[in-house]
Amino acid sequence: MLVPLPVGLDPVAMASASDNWSLSWRLVAPHLKARPGARVLVVARGSIGLYVCDIARALGASDVLYVDPDPEHRKLAESYGARTAEAIEPSRHGFDIAVEATGRVDQLALAVRSLVPEGVCESAGNHFRPGELPLLDMYLTGVTLRIARDNVRSHIPDALDLARSGTVDPARVVSHVLDWEQLPNALPEKHLKPVFVRAEA
Structure with missing residues (x-):
C-alpha cells in the first residue's frame, strides 16, 4: 500500500490518498472517461461524496x-x-452515473431509480442493515450496480495524478488538523475529515 507522495502535494490534503480519495476517483473517473459529459448523482453523507463532486466536476x-x-x-x-x-x-432517467455513499439501502434504491437506461450506480457499501432494492425497475431500465470493497492500491497513482493536475482541491474536505496526541480523545468525536499530525522528532 505504500506509495510515495509526489513532490508538491500537501500531505495533510492528501491524507486520504490511501483510502477515500482514491476510492472516490474509482467511483466516478472511469465512468466519466467512458461517458464524457455525463450527469452525476451523488447521494452521500460526507467525505467520499464530496471528493466525488470535486473529481466529477x-x-x-x-x-x-x-x-x-x-x-x-x-x-x-x-x-x-x-x-x-x-x-x-x-428522478426517472435523470442521471447517467449515480454514486451512493450513505450505507443506507433506501438511498441506494433512490440512486438506482434515478438512472437512465444502461446507467451505472457505484455504491461505497457498508450496508449493515437489510433492505430492498427495486430489482424489477433495475431490470427494465438495464442498470449496472457495483457494490464493492475497493482495491484502492491499484487506483492510487491515477488518483494522485489528478491531484497533481491542479484541477481538484481535496484540501477543502479536511475539516480539522489535530495534534497526534489528541487522537484518543478526538477520534470518537464527529468530524467530517480530521487529519492527525505528528511533529518530527
Missing part, C-alpha cells in the same frame, strides 16, 4: 447533484460546483 461532468441532509456538507459541495439538495425523490 474536474473531469467534465455536465451536471452534478449532491444529496445530503447536512447543510455544511452541501455548502462544500456547492463550492465544488455541484447543485445540492437535502433530499430528493427518484
Whole structure:
C-alpha cells in the first residue's frame, strides 16, 4: 500500500490518498472517461461524496447533484460546483452515473431509480442493515450496480495524478488538523475529515 507522495502535494490534503480519495476517483473517473459529459448523482453523507463532486466536476461532468441532509456538507459541495439538495425523490432517467455513499439501502434504491437506461450506480457499501432494492425497475431500465470493497492500491497513482493536475482541491474536505496526541480523545468525536499530525522528532 505504500506509495510515495509526489513532490508538491500537501500531505495533510492528501491524507486520504490511501483510502477515500482514491476510492472516490474509482467511483466516478472511469465512468466519466467512458461517458464524457455525463450527469452525476451523488447521494452521500460526507467525505467520499464530496471528493466525488470535486473529481466529477474536474473531469467534465455536465451536471452534478449532491444529496445530503447536512447543510455544511452541501455548502462544500456547492463550492465544488455541484447543485445540492437535502433530499430528493427518484428522478426517472435523470442521471447517467449515480454514486451512493450513505450505507443506507433506501438511498441506494433512490440512486438506482434515478438512472437512465444502461446507467451505472457505484455504491461505497457498508450496508449493515437489510433492505430492498427495486430489482424489477433495475431490470427494465438495464442498470449496472457495483457494490464493492475497493482495491484502492491499484487506483492510487491515477488518483494522485489528478491531484497533481491542479484541477481538484481535496484540501477543502479536511475539516480539522489535530495534534497526534489528541487522537484518543478526538477520534470518537464527529468530524467530517480530521487529519492527525505528528511533529518530527
